[in-house]
Amino acid sequence: MKNFSKIVFVLMTAVFLCRTPDNSFGDQGSVSWDNPAYRGISEYNLSKSDKRTKRNSESQTVCSSYKEFKAALTDRLQARLNTFSITLKYDLGLDEVGSISEQALNEIKASDGYLYWNIVRYESRWEGTDGAIDMDCTADYLTTAGQEEYVRERTAEILSEIISNEMNDEEKVRAVHDWIVLNTRYDVTGTGRSAFDVLTLGSAVCHGYTLTAFEMLREAGIEVLIISGVPEMNHVWNMVKVCGNWYHLDVTYNDPLPDAALTVRYDYFLKSDDEMINASNPHTWESGYPAALLSYKEGSCLSDEITINGTVTDENGDVIENTPVFVRCRNSVRAKTMSDASGYYEFAGFGQGVYVVKISKKGYENEKATVRISESGVYEQNFVLRQKKR
Incomplete structure (x- = not known):
């Protein structure tokens, strides 16, 4: 529903x-x-x-x-x-x-x-x-205490089969998403609503898909929410935090209707707010949920492939060495480095996200810049510092 x-x-x-x-x-x-x-x-x-x-x-x-x-x-x-x-x-x-x-x-x-x-x-x-x-x-x-005990036990069994310690966030979300789609059919009668229905009958409406995804992802260590659409949508889905950023995940809409065996869609897999609003089935929701600002690119969790670097110079183009460079992200990543003798600085090992890089050097005006990381690669951010006026 x-x-x-x-x-x-x-x-x-x-x-x-x-x-x-x-x-x-x-x-x-x-x-x-x-x-x-x-x-x-x-x-x-x-x-x-x-x-x-x-x-x-x-x-x-x-x-x-x-x-x-x-x-x-x-x-x-x-x-x-x-x-x-x-x-x-x-x-x-x-x-x-x-x-x-x-x-x-x-x-x-x-x-x-x-x-x-x-x-x-x-x-x-x-x-x-x-x-x-x-x-x-x-x-x-929707469920009894006994049914919830079964949900917990069955969830643990499934996760032991589809999740490994080597998986990153994206891989865990994909594994849970695919299992639900492949093992559930949309209940056109509208009676199945719970995770218990999904795990015992293999059939439910959006509440069952969403509750099952929530419980599995939570147990897999993924931060997850349930999103309530506006009244005219009559729909719920999930948001998940993958590699430090929030994305929409609608398992129900990724399950073909009528049911198609061994078919998984990704039209609503790790999507931004804009992508959900402008989707073929537009999603709108109540206020109060985290913003999903970025479009997810497959493999973006491979943080060792992401680098932010640049040089620090003055207005005349001369190198400024030993300059403190700070970086922070809304997912609480914080780091500090110093520019070397050639004015070069580098940060590595970050994931997808929106980062603020800030320069603070005695005698110069503070400078900062926003770096929006959407996929693996090198992101260059150079700084030109202005001397403080006396």
């Missing part, structure tokens, strides 16, 4: 000012959230793969801060508990409970897309007084 609207929380707060003999007040409220990607999923669709889907927690967890609340909520969602209780005992107003639930889910979306996109709906009801609030929560998921 390829459309998502922004997270919409429906905050329903019913306040009951019930005066008790000691003049205290007791309030109640609730908040509910339906993942817009999964509206219309029936209870049967959620539980048909495992009749033991309902997992309840009988223990009450007491949280003394928002950090503890978020950790407790995350832990219970990861355990696929369907009902659980949390007590909030800290400086928190009853009218703030709904907002911290929304905040926690938004932060889970940013930090663990796999968990977030496995939640179908969430609801919490609370009562108490400011600083002492009891929450009863319910949640439904």
